[in-house]
Amino acid sequence: MEAIKNAFDFSDFPRLDRTFAGLVALFLIGFPLFPHSSFAMATMIQFLMFSVYGMGWNTIGGYGGQVDLGKAQYVGIGAYTTAVLLIRWDIPFWFSMPLGLLLSVGWSFIIGYPLFRLKGHYFAIATIATSLVLKDIFEIWTFVGAARGLEISPIKYKPPDFYRLIFREDVYYYYIILGIFFVALFYMNWFRKSRLGFQLRSIKDNEDSARSLGIDVHWAKIKTYAVATAFVSVVGSFHACYIKNIEPEDTMSLDISVLIALMAMLGGAGSLWGPIIGAAILIPLKSYLKEWLGASAGLVGIDLIIYSTIIMLVAAFEPRGIWGIVEKIRRKRRKGL
């Protein structure tokens, strides 16, 4: 009961935040009703997907301070589970998504146990390695289409198909991912106030003192890593039905892992709104750069230059991102009064 109340209770945020968040929520719900281009719709869906990825990353990476650069492997596990089950055995999304989640979480426990024996940079490097190894396996595994990947052919089904999540119009996908987005947001609102959330923040602060307060640091990290994984896997499954054409390169590449972490860090790691702010900045930027600049002016790769500039700026000036700046200003103002 208390947990449910906590999930829906935003009263510890200032009124300005709550008003702004409410307006954004209304905009998100109403967006498809306004005239929009298909490019704008695709960007909005990407924004919501990456917000959820970022929120998942934020549990272990933001609150827990464990920089995880291997989240893409779980996008892959989720996406491939859904695609393989649908293509081979015609198993609909609502069954394959939970199964993909179980597989992802199972895999996260297997690799999480040794991974969390490492700390700091070594942990970050090891997460990259596990993700790349998995991608290489999928690239030669013929059962899942090897490097060519899998294609879900919409002709076989009769859209709108709510069981298999096959639609012709993007608006259906939009509302489904929006639903997932809100579930994730309320979960995160609970998480940040929960025992596990506090334990992680304590771990980030000082692992020795966390252990002295009775926290099983290793287990708390593994558990949270599994939570982060679950978020990513669900959206990965959605990704398969939405994109309909998945390959190891665009589900499991390092770019995606880095983008997930970067968004959360830019917006503000360890805060509720951070990943959403980060996604709201980086996803439109990414779409714009890729679709317009990259194609017309031949500036392929300019997105990477801009990402790395952002990483350097965030690392140098405010490691806690945009939300860190907001909180700093507020703290100063409160003190000044």
Next chain:
Amino acid sequence: MSLLNVQGVTKDFGGLRANYDISFSVEEGEIVGLIGPNGAGKTTLFNCIAGYFPVTSGQIFFEGKDITLLKDFEIARLGLARTFQVYGASGDLNVLENVMVGAFLKTASRNQALELSRKIMAFMGIEAQANSLMTEIPVAAQKRVTLATALATEPKMILLDEVAAGLNPSEIEGLISLLKKINQEKKVTLLLTEHVMELVMRLSKRVVVLESGRKIAEGDPQEVIKNEQVIRAYLGESFLKRTSEQV
């Protein structure tokens, strides 16, 4: 039955022996001081008791239960809390949140953790700093916060490592009455290591003296400071000679 019973604890770091066969016990409700000059092995012994280091040989019992092989967080869960000499906080959590981390050990409910934390902060006199970050408050207040956090785990006993380090005389005065209050009102047994002799002498009914990793004396603080070995350990051979010549 003693609350804490240390039996023949030896700790080696490679070829260096930091603790030689140390035995002592602490009864429920006591305040015991663990004193000795720099490098005597006090913090090492603390870390062995708290499960932070594995012991080389010997056994440690808490409430009659063998805790020698338990991990540090398992020992904390049994009700044997500790504070650290140096508190390296990055300052991500504010004071209230810090105390709540401790309170979450016994309950998963946020409301209960919040309630307990508020009570303990009032008890420790730090409720005014609830929303400050650890980096924004003075050292004395930081020490109170770490103590409050340890108290929030509702321990039976706290190991205090150099709790008075870096405090001025008036702050030490406040700390002494606070520790007495914790011992009497919260019924928490205390074992403290300390350089500041005054604090130990005034608080402890009993002190254990370590020197170069060995236990050299134990007993009433007033008697222990008259012990020749203790004086030699603290002030050196020449001082002992000089005083005996004068007498």
